[in-house]
Amino acid sequence: MTLDEKLEGIYDDVLRRNPAEPEFHQTVHDVLTSIGPVLAKHPDLAEHKIIERICEPERQIIFRVPWQDDAGEVHISRGFRVEFNAALGPYKGGLRFHPSTNLGVVKFLGFEQTFKNALTAMPIGGGKGGADFDPKGRSDDEIMRFCQSFMTEMYRHLGEYTDVPAGDIGVGEREIGYLFGQYRRITNRYESGVLTGKGIGWGGSQVRTEATGYGTVFFAREMLRTRGDDLGGKTCVVSGAGNVAIYAIEKLEQLGARVIACSDSSGAVHAPRGIRLDELKQVKLSERGRIARYVELDRDATFVEHGNIWDIPCDLAVPSATQNELTRRDAATLLRNGCTMVVEGANMPTTPDAVRLLEEAGALFGPGKAANAGGVATSALEMQQNASRDSWTFEHTERRLESIMTSIHRICAETAEAYATPGNYVCGANIAGFLRVGRAMVALGLV
Numbered sequence: 001m002t003l004d005e006k007l008e009g010i011y012d013d014v015l016r017r018n019p020a021e022p023e024f025h026q027t028v029h030d031v032l033t034s035i036g037p038v039l040a041k042h043p044d045l046a047e048h049k050i051i052e053r054i055c056e057p058e059r060q061i062i063f064r065v066p067w068q069d070d071a072g073e074v075h076i077s078r079g080f081r082v083e084f085n086a087a088l089g090p091y092k093g094g095l096r097f098h099p100s101t102n103l104g105v106v107k108f109l110g111f112e113q114t115f116k117n118a119l120t121a122m123p124i125g126g127g128k129g130g131a132d133f134d135p136k137g138r139s140d141d142e143i144m145r146f147c148q149s150f151m152t153e154m155y156r157h158l159g160e161y162t163d164v165p166a167g168d169i170g171v172g173e174r175e176i177g178y179l180f181g182q183y184r185r186i187t188n189r190y191e192s193g194v195l196t197g198k199g200i201g202w203g204g205s206q207v208r209t210e211a212t213g214y215g216t217v218f219f220a221r222e223m224l225r226t227r228g229d230d231l232g233g234k235t236c237v238v239s240g241a242g243n244v245a246i247y248a249i250e251k252l253e254q255l256g257a258r259v260i261a262c263s264d265s266s267g268a269v270h271a272p273r274g275i276r277l278d279e280l281k282q283v284k285l286s287e288r289g290r291i292a293r294y295v296e297l298d299r300d301a302t303f304v305e306h307g308n309i310w311d312i313p314c315d316l317a318v319p320s321a322t323q324n325e326l327t328r329r330d331a332a333t334l335l336r337n338g339c340t341m342v343v344e345g346a347n348m349p350t351t352p353d354a355v356r357l358l359e360e361a362g363a364l365f366g367p368g369k370a371a372n373a374g375g376v377a378t379s380a381l382e383m384q385q386n387a388s389r390d391s392w393t394f395e396h397t398e399r400r401l402e403s404i405m406t407s408i409h410r411i412c413a414e415t416a417e418a419y420a421t422p423g424n425y426v427c428g429a430n431i432a433g434f435l436r437v438g439r440a441m442v443a444l445g446l447v
């Protein structure tokens with residue numbers, strides 16, 4: 001897609017000032033391609049240089065994380081926190097522990113998060129962080145030591161009114177526990193609202209664990225509703241087998257769909273009769289094992305080492321592993337096999353040329369910025385419960401999540417309609433998010 005001249009200049013500047021950060025360039029380009037019509041309607045946003053300001057993080061923190069393995073060997077990892085935009089509230093966004101984590105990846109995630117958080121209509125700004133630490137194969141003690149070392153630097157940048165991290169790839173309840181324990185120890189403050197994704201017994205919220213996956217499926221259901229359709233009987237393929245994937249599978253099954261495949265970085269599992277959730281949870285959550293182990297527990301399923309999950313025919317694809325995992329070639333295969341809908345559980349898992357192909361073919365496409373916002377929205381509900389020293393029931397919290405996802409869907413659909421791109425959720429999400437953040441930035445003065 002081409003940008004108009006003014007936006008092209010802004011994008012060139014982003015390329016120049018942020019070299020060798022392809023994921024960050026990609027997400028900025030995605031937003032800039034949508035917002036041309038907004039500037040025509042709201043020239044004040046251009047006058048205040050909102051786009052230029054929104055593309056520049058407020059603060060970028062990079063730090064050394066030294067830690068020792070069980071054999072006593074010393075390792076040095078690199079930690080990051082990019083505090084992207086706090087116009088709407090404290091920086092909010094997860095921490096990722098994965099060897100591919102670098103500044104450009106964290107900036108892409110922080111930029112996405114800023115728009116996503118705005119879409120939730122909750123008082124949260126955008127941020128993201130993590131480390132290039134690889135937790136795979138590490139003992140519990142090694143994970144704890146790493147988390148403690150990470151927090152020993154990170155704590156000074158956090159606070160319930162400043163910056164509130166959560167989990168992401170490689171960071172779940174166990175890691176949040178170790179991080180929170182170290183924060184509490186250093187500061188001598190039981191400041192529950194400083195991290196979300198905590199355990200239910202120590203300040204966590206019901207439904208936070210399930211929220212991203214459940215929310216993605218609620219969003220998919222709303223999209224189908226616009227075509228008078230529902231999830232009943234739909235055949236689905238969900239990539240990944242982590243937090244987002246597992247709970248997307250759970251909600252899809254609850255709503256009558258059949259999930260026939262999932263994956264991890266070692267390969268894909270194909271279960272034509274449907275993935276058995278208890279067995280999947282045993283392998284991935286209890287044993288923390290590889291996905292190949294699943295087929296030992298479900299004899300109807302087959303494991304394809306390094307297999308491409310998008311080759312498996314389905315009605316609905318839910319990429320829920322990582323960025324750029326669904327390419328144009330994959331999109332072409334999905335379409336050829338009869339797939340009519342892709343909804344992103346992960347952040348930016350579909351490459352731009354794949355998105356274009358899906359849109360041209362008339363498939364429904366739900367971008368992660370909107371579709372996977374249920375996780376951060378429920379984190380905001382966790383902060384709300386922490387602030388009022390309250391805890392809500394599962395049912396109440398799930399109803400709140402459902403209603404937030406319905407609202408996000410509505411604002412995306414209405415905005416797409418208002419800007420002459422009906423049914424285009426990418427434009428709807430980018431424009432609606434941009435308007436909320438941009439208006440707040442104008443109101444706050446030159447920040």
Ligand code: NDP
Pocket residue numbers: 167168169170171212239240241242243244245263264265266320321322323345346347372373375376
């Ligand atoms: P998890 O660590 O729980 O699971 C990630 C899954 O994706 C694992 O199965 C992992 O396989 C697979 N995966 C990760 N990286 C790669 C890779 N490079 N190639 C192939 N497979 C890979 O993470 P989450 O489920 O929390 O996150 C998944 C996605 O959802 C990410 O894009 C994240 O940013 C996004 N997201 C997460 C939210 C949350 O609340 N957790 C909120 C919103 C978005 P393996 O174990 O083999 O590496």
